[in-house]
Amino acid sequence: MSEKEGILFEKRDNLVKYILSLGNIAVAFSGGVDSSFLLKVSHDVLGDRAIAINVDSELVSESERNAAEQFCTDYGIPFYRLTIDALSVDEIRKNSVDRCYFCKRAVFKQILKKAAACGITNVADGSNVDDKNDYRPGMRALSELKVISPLRECGLKKNEIRMLAKQMNLPVWNLPSAACLASRIMYGEELTAKKLAHIDKAEAFLKSLGFTQCRVRVHENLARIEIATEQMETAFLEREKIIAELKRLGFTYITLDLQGYRTGSMNEIMES
Numbered sequence: 001m002s003e004k005e006g007i008l009f010e011k012r013d014n015l016v017k018y019i020l021s022l023g024n025i026a027v028a029f030s031g032g033v034d035s036s037f038l039l040k041v042s043h044d045v046l047g048d049r050a051i052a053i054n055v056d057s058e059l060v061s062e063s064e065r066n067a068a069e070q071f072c073t074d075y076g077i078p079f080y081r082l083t084i085d086a087l088s089v090d091e092i093r094k095n096s097v098d099r100c101y102f103c104k105r106a107v108f109k110q111i112l113k114k115a116a117a118c119g120i121t122n123v124a125d126g127s128n129v130d131d132k133n134d135y136r137p138g139m140r141a142l143s144e145l146k147v148i149s150p151l152r153e154c155g156l157k158k159n160e161i162r163m164l165a166k167q168m169n170l171p172v173w174n175l176p177s178a179a180c181l182a183s184r185i186m187y188g189e190e191l192t193a194k195k196l197a198h199i200d201k202a203e204a205f206l207k208s209l210g211f212t213q214c215r216v217r218v219h220e221n222l223a224r225i226e227i228a229t230e231q232m233e234t235a236f237l238e239r240e241k242i243i244a245e246l247k248r249l250g251f252t253y254i255t256l257d258l259q260g261y262r263t264g265s266m267n268e269i270m271e272s
Helices: 003-022 033-049 062-075 099-117 129-133 138-144 158-167 193-208 229-237 239-248 265-270
Strands: 025-028 050-056 079-083 214-219 222-227 253-256
Touching (some): 003 033, 003 158, 025 099, 050 099, 062 079, 079 099, 193 222, 193 239, 222 229
Parallel strands (some): 050 079
Antiparallel strands (some): 214 222
């Protein structure tokens, strides 16, 4: 065993011990790599004292909601879904730079209530060490509500989580990173259910064309498409299809971002 593998397995063992010490856990479950790995390890350790709580709101894509439920069905993990009207919260709908803080606070208050009703005293999210490197005001809300982050506590990075998930044969181990649909709309532009639905449909369409990692960022009536740089040529080959579909969804201008896909690109305006 290499030194790198030894460190990785030590982190995994520390995670198991940490979860075991909790006695029960409710994982705020999106269906992404991080929360899926945390949930599966938790259920392996604690059985049905580990549950998944999934949120259904205008900010979450339909495909993610479906995938999250299917994961729990496949592994026999208790699954609960909360329907939340996120846009009824003024601070979320107005889409300020602190939107994530207000969103996390509103959502996790409901998750905490549901967990308590199920007899669960520990609520966890799937954030990892690498999440400290991006602008994430939602972390403050989690701290205020005493939501725990076992992956971060045990020093696990994104690539390490993927490696461990692969070793466990979890089908999500190489799933592209996801984020809430609101992250596609420039700060200050009001969020509406219609805009979010159009973004969801536009990204689903791009994925149907084979784009593995993509975002449709919205600046009023302009759609700025981010894809992996190695797939740029494919975008030009599929140009007419992309234009037709996004026009149908109501976008006036359709652009391809030559910098390619990157996380948190809407935060770049705060760095300039």
